[in-house]
Amino acid sequence: MSEKKFSKKHEWVSLDGDVATVGITKHATELLGDIVFAEVPDAGKSVEKEGQAAVVESTKAASDVYSPISGEITEGNKNIVDDPSSINKDPEGASWFFKLKIKNKGEFDSLMSKEEYDKFCKDNPN
Amino acid sequence: MEVQKTALYNIHKNLGAKFVPFAGYEMPIQYKDGIVKEHISTRTYAGFFDVSHMGQFFLEGDETLTEALEKIIPADLKSLKINHSKYSFLLNNDGGIIDDLIVTKTEKGFCIILNAACKENDIKQISKFLKNNHKHLLSNDLSLIALQGPKSVEILEKLIPGVSNLKFMTGNNFNYDNENLYVTRSGYTGEDGFEISISDKKVEKLINFLISNEVKPIGLGARDTLRLEAGLCLYGHDLNEKINPIEANLKWAIAKKRKDVGGFNGWEKIKNLLTNGSEKIRVGIKPEGKVIARENTKIFSLDDNEIGLVTSGTFGPSVNAPVAMGYVKSNFAKIGTLIKLEVRGKKYGGKVSGLPFYKKSYVK
Numbered sequence: 001m002s003e004k005k006f007s008k009k010h011e012w013v014s015l016d017g018d019v020a021t022v023g024i025t026k027h028a029t030e031l032l033g034d035i036v037f038a039e040v041p042d043a044g045k046s047v048e049k050e051g052q053a054a055v056v057e058s059t060k061a062a063s064d065v066y067s068p069i070s071g072e073i074t075e076g077n078k079n080i081v082d083d084p085s086s087i088n089k090d091p092e093g094a095s096w097f098f099k100l101k102i103k104n105k106g107e108f109d110s111l112m113s114k115e116e117y118d119k120f121c122k123d124n125p126n
Numbered sequence: 127m128e129v130q131k132t133a134l135y136n137i138h139k140n141l142g143a144k145f146v147p148f149a150g151y152e153m154p155i156q157y158k159d160g161i162v163k164e165h166i167s168t169r170t171y172a173g174f175f176d177v178s179h180m181g182q183f184f185l186e187g188d189e190t191l192t193e194a195l196e197k198i199i200p201a202d203l204k205s206l207k208i209n210h211s212k213y214s215f216l217l218n219n220d221g222g223i224i225d226d227l228i229v230t231k232t233e234k235g236f237c238i239i240l241n242a243a244c245k246e247n248d249i250k251q252i253s254k255f256l257k258n259n260h261k262h263l264l265s266n267d268l269s270l271i272a273l274q275g276p277k278s279v280e281i282l283e284k285l286i287p288g289v290s291n292l293k294f295m296t297g298n299n300f301n302y303d304n305e306n307l308y309v310t311r312s313g314y315t316g317e318d319g320f321e322i323s324i325s326d327k328k329v330e331k332l333i334n335f336l337i338s339n340e341v342k343p344i345g346l347g348a349r350d351t352l353r354l355e356a357g358l359c360l361y362g363h364d365l366n367e368k369i370n371p372i373e374a375n376l377k378w379a380i381a382k383k384r385k386d387v388g389g390f391n392g393w394e395k396i397k398n399l400l401t402n403g404s405e406k407i408r409v410g411i412k413p414e415g416k417v418i419a420r421e422n423t424k425i426f427s428l429d430d431n432e433i434g435l436v437t438s439g440t441f442g443p444s445v446n447a448p449v450a451m452g453y454v455k456s457n458f459a460k461i462g463t464l465i466k467l468e469v470r471g472k473k474y475g476g477k478v479s480g481l482p483f484y485k486k487s488y489v490k
Contacts, residue, residue, distance in 0.1 A: 033347075034162040036441035037416050037448075055470065057418050059161040059347060059441055062470075084416065085162075 004092075005108060006117035007068035009050070012092055015108050020069055023096040024056065024087070027121050032058040035087045040076030040098050047073060047100060049107050054097045056087065069107045071100035132178040133269050133326035137333055141343050148346060149242035151179040156345040164348035165443040168315060169484075172275035173344035174336050181245030182268050182323060183252075186235040187260035194255040195236065199229060200371070200390045202381035206231040211295045211310055213379050216251055221370035221392025221399075224251055226361050230297055230310060235261075237308070239270070239321075241361045269329040273336065274319035274344075274352075281339045282309075282320055285332070289320060303328055315349070316356025316484055354449055355442045357410060357481030363421060364408065364437045364451055372399040373453065375408040375481075406434060407459045410483060411450040411467070413439075414475035419450045419467040426466040426473060433458050433465070442483055449483045450476075 004014045010028035014021050037057035047053045047067040054065035076098045080087050087095040130151045143154035192203045201214040208231050216224035225244040230237045240248045283290045286300045289309050297310030305328055313319040359365050413419045423436035439450030463478040
């Protein structure tokens, strides 16, 4: 996989050709705590940049997961739906949320690098 | 109002607590291990909870004190033996629940454990019935520690010999480190355990002993998942002043004699409901699959009529499934009734379930 980019809403995106993979960051899982529910979009659904695309719930609360990039969903990760706790174990690897075919690579390029994201988290601890 | 801290605040901090404001106090919602691990370690070993924010309200007086309290508490306080406890409530004139509580008969009167968010108002409401010769005091130098879980008895007996003789919902005075403390065999998790009333000066020593015995600190997050699995109500969510004990499915907590004879706030309303039933009633709810029906989730019948509202809902780590409680119209309250739950605009299946979700293991 290629370079990974990050959003201010604590999603990560990696791009392979014109297909992006989206998940939530390790930092996000640490804020959420134990994850007990996940809902992912079905293939074929269109999502807008920063539009609500998935749901994640911890023992404490429900949170929306936004797509940092617009496009058409090609796959939702059913494994995290079946075993939500796997998101705490490998949030930036096997426990991705969805893949989508992107429309505009410029949206990807404008997201934060790993260094920028780490700094963002440090400056915005909550 | 300034945010208050319990005597253990710095200990919580050192244990890696995440704090939240709760009823005017900075309280730990969880520690490093997180809610699920804290929950499981309470069910399989033992956990301790700092519940010092709760009110420890002491009353002293003769039999006229008992009579006064019986006007607002529907327990049979006249027959309550010394060192025995009852779960009960304070009722308003309409039978609504002002607070739920544990009342213990002491040698000189009673001790009542009140919810933190309600304690000031509770005392105001109780005081309306008190006479000049009744003394009362809300403690301000006592901590309250709940020790809960199957290993609690073995561990606490090492420190305070004799506690293992206590039966569920009884208590006694014990000596610890040259101080008198009061221990009851009780709690709010569905596990065997104790609540220990101890001076703020000695509480740190007690906690260090528990930690050295591998008892984990447990925050409000796991306290909520534990009590919900045990089918126990949380005031301000499952109970409030507009809900009476019959609707709350807590009629077992009103003494039989008191149901017949009355003489307490709201009795006429309650007597009528005991005969005719209430329009709505609290039930357990099991959502289908993994979807979590949280507080304020609307409940529908299979033919899409709105029939109630969820008042507490989460994921139950020991049940390994989502669990909830809520109020439904009484003709939908039968265990096994199929319902629908509206979560994020979509309707999911569910059914009415018996309570508790997790079998209790009290020592009777």
